[in-house]
Structure formats: C-alpha cells, structure tokens
Amino acid sequence: MRTVKIEKQVPIVGSYDVVVCGGGPAGFIAAITAAREGARTALIERYGFLGGMATAGYVSPISEFKFDDAIVIGGVPWEFIERLEAMDGAFVERDIGNIAFDPERYKLCAQRMVLEAGVTLYTNSYLTGCVCENNIIRQVIIENKNGAEAIESKVFIDATGDADLAYAAHVPMQPMNGESLQPLSTYFILQGVDTSSPMIQEAMHHNKQGKNCHCLPVREKLLEMMKTREMPNFGGPWFCTLLRDGAVTVNMTRTTANACDNRDYARAECQLREDVFTLADLLRQTFPEFKNARVASVAVQAGVRETRRIVGVHTVTGEEYVNAVHYEDSVSHGIHPIDIHSSKQSEQYTYFLKQPAYVPYRALIAPDYPNLLVAGRCLSADRQAFASLRVQGSCMDMGQAAGAAAAQCAASGNPVQKADVPELIAHLKALGARL
Ligand SMILES: Cc1cc2nc3c(=O)[nH]c(=O)nc-3n(C[C@H](O)[C@H](O)[C@H](O)COP(=O)(O)OP(=O)(O)OC[C@H]3O[C@@H](n4cnc5c(N)ncnc54)[C@H](O)[C@@H]3O)c2cc1C
Missing domain, CATH: 3.50.50.60 (FAD/NAD(P)-binding domain)
Known part of the structure; x- marks a missing residue:
C-alpha cells in the first residue's frame, strides 16, 4: 500500500x-x-x-x-x-x-x-x-x-x-x-404503536428475573415467515418503553461485522439501515399492534456488542x-445473564446467574x-x-x-x-x- x-x-x-x-x-x-x-x-x-x-x-x-x-x-x-x-x-x-x-x-x-x-x-x-x-x-x-x-x-x-x-x-x-464476535444491531424508535395492547405491555417491561424478555408472539410468527420468504436476519425482538404512549425502542436487526474495521462497519451500518425499514414494514403489515407504526428515529450509530x-x-x-x-x-x-447472540442466526445463548x-x-x-x-x-x-x-x-x-x-x-x-x-x-x- x-x-x-x-x-x-x-x-x-x-x-x-x-x-x-x-x-x-x-x-x-x-x-x-x-x-x-x-x-x-x-x-x-x-x-x-x-x-x-x-x-x-x-x-x-x-x-x-x-x-x-x-x-x-x-x-x-x-x-x-x-x-x-x-x-x-x-x-x-x-x-x-x-x-x-x-x-x-x-x-x-x-x-x-x-x-x-x-x-x-x-x-x-x-x-x-x-x-x-x-x-x-x-x-x-x-x-x-x-x-x-x-x-x-x-x-x-x-x-x-x-x-x-x-x-x-x-x-x-x-x-x-x-467471525465469532457478537453481532451489530441498529436500534430504532417506532411511533404509533398500540402500547396499551396486552402483547406490547408485556414485551416492553423487562422486569422478570430468569426470563428473556423478547416478544415471543412476534418472534414465532417472524420465524415462521422466514421459512417461506427472504427477510433480514433478526434477533429477539425486544421492545422497550420510552416512557410515553405509542413509542417503543426496537432491538431486532442484526448482522455480523468487525466494528473496529472502518470499511466493514460502514458496510454493516448501511445494511442495517435497510433492514430497519424492511423489518418495520413487516411489523406494520403483520401485527395489529403495529398497524399505525412509523420509524420515528434510527439510532445515531449501529450498536456494537x-x-x-x-x-x-x-x-x-x-x-x-x-x-x-x-x-x-x-x-x-x-x-x-451471560448473553451471547449469534451473528448468523436469530439465536442467543443465555445463562442466568x-x-x-x-x-x-x-x-x-x-x-x-x-x-x-x-x-x-x-x-x-x-x-x-x-x-x-x-x-x-x-x-x-x-x-x-x-x-x-x-x-x-x-x-x-x-x-x-x-x-x-x-x-x-x-x-x-x-x-x-x-x-
Ligand atoms: C444491540 C445491543 C443491545 C444491547 N442490549 C443491552 C441491554 O439490554 N441492556 C444493557 O444494559 N446493555 C445492553 N447492551 C450493551 C451496552 O449498551 C454496552 O455494552 C455498554 O453501553 C458499554 O458501555 P461502555 O461505556 O463500555 O461503551 P459505550 O457505551 O460504547 O461508550 C463508549 C463511548 O466512547 C466514545 N468513543 C468511542 N471511541 C472514541 C474515540 N476514538 N474518541 C472519542 N470518543 C470515543 C463513544 O462515542 C461512546 O460515547 C447492548 C448493546 C447492543 C449493541
């Protein structure tokens, strides 16, 4: 060089x-x-x-x-x-x-x-x-x-x-x-979510010892959909309250990259931004709780685990x-918990202390x-x-x-x-x- x-x-x-x-x-x-x-x-x-x-x-x-x-x-x-x-x-x-x-x-x-x-x-x-x-x-x-x-x-x-x-x-x-690094994930904020619905109420409060707080009904449905169509890899998903009605943070995108390599990180960030909107659309089209949801904001940077x-x-x-x-x-x-996310799949290893x-x-x-x-x-x-x-x-x-x-x-x-x-x-x- x-x-x-x-x-x-x-x-x-x-x-x-x-x-x-x-x-x-x-x-x-x-x-x-x-x-x-x-x-x-x-x-x-x-x-x-x-x-x-x-x-x-x-x-x-x-x-x-x-x-x-x-x-x-x-x-x-x-x-x-x-x-x-x-x-x-x-x-x-x-x-x-x-x-x-x-x-x-x-x-x-x-x-x-x-x-x-x-x-x-x-x-x-x-x-x-x-x-x-x-x-x-x-x-x-x-x-x-x-x-x-x-x-x-x-x-x-x-x-x-x-x-x-x-x-x-x-x-x-x-x-x-x-290859074995935990994945990057770009969080985003969804506005217009039915945060009073039982499913979102349960998912957006992370308060149970010995429990992975992802939203199981959404996860199961998306995994099923994944068998028959092209869609981005995802984790969780985890939703978290933003202390106001209608808004949640969403943690579900994921890809593999070395965030200490500038070019690899740039590539991954661009891909994750695409995935944010693809996954948000899927949520809106599939679950009544998200039918009016819009991406209000995408995190300043892709999250590095x-x-x-x-x-x-x-x-x-x-x-x-x-x-x-x-x-x-x-x-x-x-x-x-010891919490190791897979970068290639939707899976996660969790051990509760x-x-x-x-x-x-x-x-x-x-x-x-x-x-x-x-x-x-x-x-x-x-x-x-x-x-x-x-x-x-x-x-x-x-x-x-x-x-x-x-x-x-x-x-x-x-x-x-x-x-x-x-x-x-x-x-x-x-x-x-x-x-
Ligand atoms: C997708 C994802 C989900 C997660 N889920 C959870 C969760 O549910 N709960 C939880 O508690 N944690 C979670 N984490 C982990 C947690 O957010 C981070 O591990 C934690 O924030 C690390 O704290 P830190 O201060 O070491 O580093 P960081 O939070 O990364 O802070 C480092 C700071 O240094 C600055 N910085 C870096 N390089 C430079 C530089 N060269 N010059 C100047 N400034 C620099 C950055 O801008 C940043 O402000 C998650 C992380 C990710 C990515």
Missing part, C-alpha cells in the same frame, strides 16, 4: 490528573467519580453528548442494578438513575432493576452531573492516538474543529468501548476472531464468573502500563464473562471503580499496579458501592 508521512506539532491544550476517554456509561461515571475524589478531570467524547450506546445507540433498557429486588450496583451509578428518575427520564422495573429511559433526558442528566462535578468536557473530539514512552502515556491526541490537540494527564482511563486508547498504546488484546478487550493483569473467566468467585480486589459487580458476580481490580489494568486503566466493554474478560459484564449497569460500576482508582493513583503518584486496593475498596463502599 502507498503511504504518506505526516509530521505535526500539536498544541498541548490541557493538563489534568485524570483524563477519561469515552463518555459512555463507563466513561461518564468514571469522570464524575474521579472529579468528586478531587482529581482535575477531563472527559473526551467523539459525539456532542454523553451516554454512548445508551443515547447514540438507543440501547434500552439499562441492565441492571438489582438482584432479587436488592440493589447490587450502588454509589454514583445508582445516584445517576435516581436523578434521571426525578427528571421524569427513567422508570425502574422492580425485581431486577432494569431501567427504561428517555434518551434525551439521559443526555441532559449525564451532562449536568459531569459538569457539576467539575469535569472539563472535550466533546465532538475524536481520540486518534497517544504519545507513549516506555509504556507511560504522556498525552492523548484528539481531533476536532480546532485541528489536532494534545491533552496530558497523570492517569488515563480508556472507556471507549473499543479500547481505542489501549490499542494506540499497543496494549496486548484478547484474541479476537471476526463486542470488539477489543485488553489482556489485563487478570482475565475474568466464565467459570469464575458463574461461580461468583470473590477476589481480594473485587471492585465491582455483574448481574446480567444464581448470584451476583464480581470484577477484580486487576481486570481493569494491564501488567506493564503504569498510568492506564480501562472500564466498560474493554475490560479483561473472556468471551463468557464479558457477555454478561458488557451491559450498562456493570460498565457503570467498573467506571466508578476505575475513576476512584485513577484519582487515588494520580494523588499518590503510584503506578496503577501499586494502587492501595484496600483503601480503594473502603472508598468505593463509602461512595455506596455494594462490595
């Missing part, structure tokens, strides 16, 4: 204790936590709003905060949910604490909490690389309308979902085979996870990178454990742990591998984490 060499002088526009890359569920909670712990904190986000998959992907509900109706994920994540609820932007389902929400109020609530905590926001800014010397990240490089800019920090948190910062710093990644994950000091395995192994350095929880599982601090750090933590989707976990931990409640819980750890290491000057873990855990408990 022909190449071109670019050399640039890039202005260093900010200097912080903690810089969080990615403003999704893991990242904005990490930034709030770090800032509240007294760290001068910045948050970098490629969009002009926060929330990641929740707001750019319409991924709903937010799973999940409770086990047997008791809160398992507490502290800053739960405070966010309570604030969102008080803004009329969230509905907490009893029993498992799945959260249906209004994406626009979510953006506003996250933004308010981040700014109130004193975080400096770099939105509309794409992280494109870093300056890394002897595995110490000195600056991250962002691109925005001002051109390229550098931001330096004592400690960095990668919460980009795709481990973009860790990848740029050459942190080793878990083996990834494009699985991409890069780091090889951490410890990799959480599925076996540890289902056995709820408690580590000395447990810093956060997972409670969602018997009790809440744990994430050790060591899964949020790499062995040789003294000032890097990760949170959210890019943690160090095998495919099974990841398939539960990838949901938003657990990502927020990891964000809280990473934010507190980063603030501690920035203050002490210790490498993240030498963090005072007992002190971190005591601190997380004081914040409200249920460890």
